[in-house]
């Protein structure tokens with residue numbers, strides 16, 4: 001079989017879906033990291049008033065996490081925490097957390113998902129907001145870790161004089177994390193051939 005015969009999904013047979021399933025799963029896995037690297041590249045350019053662009057900010061975040069001895073998945077999470085800025089500007093934390101979710105632990109996912117609100121501790125009060133909005137999550141077991149992420153790997157990563165590593169330094173870590181078995185079931189669970 002080179003292609004399925006159906007043009008409407010409700011006409012597909014079990015045999016056709018069994019043929020399709022590994023084609024997608026293999027393709028998705030083979031291009032995933034390259035696509036994420038392209039998304040990071042999309043953050044190059046506009047500085048939007050800051051002294052560094054968002055690509056430098058992301059690499060500086062990952063560089064600081066790496067030098068602090070954080071786990072591989074935390075370094076990758078730092079690299080990608082703002083990667084959704086270019087296509088999900090109003091909920092970039094949620095979007096980045098969603099793409100990491102299958103491959104990282106619960107705390108790493110929680111940190112990325114909530115980092116935007118926690119980062120607000122450093123500036124919301126200058127923009128008419130509540131810098132303590134993060135306090136609604138005081139009871140979370142991940143509160144301190146998320147506050148630490150913002151303090152050590154996010155709010156301080158707008159420095160053009162910092163020795164920020166190139167993205168190539170992080171590519172092997174990206175490949176390791178995104179090759180992990182997904183901890184989400186998929187629709188239905190995706191298997192490679």
Ligand SMILES: [Fe+2]
Nearest residue numbers: 081082115116
């Ligand atoms: Fe962010």
Ligand SMILES: [Fe+2]
Nearest residue numbers: 057081082154
């Ligand atoms: Fe950030």
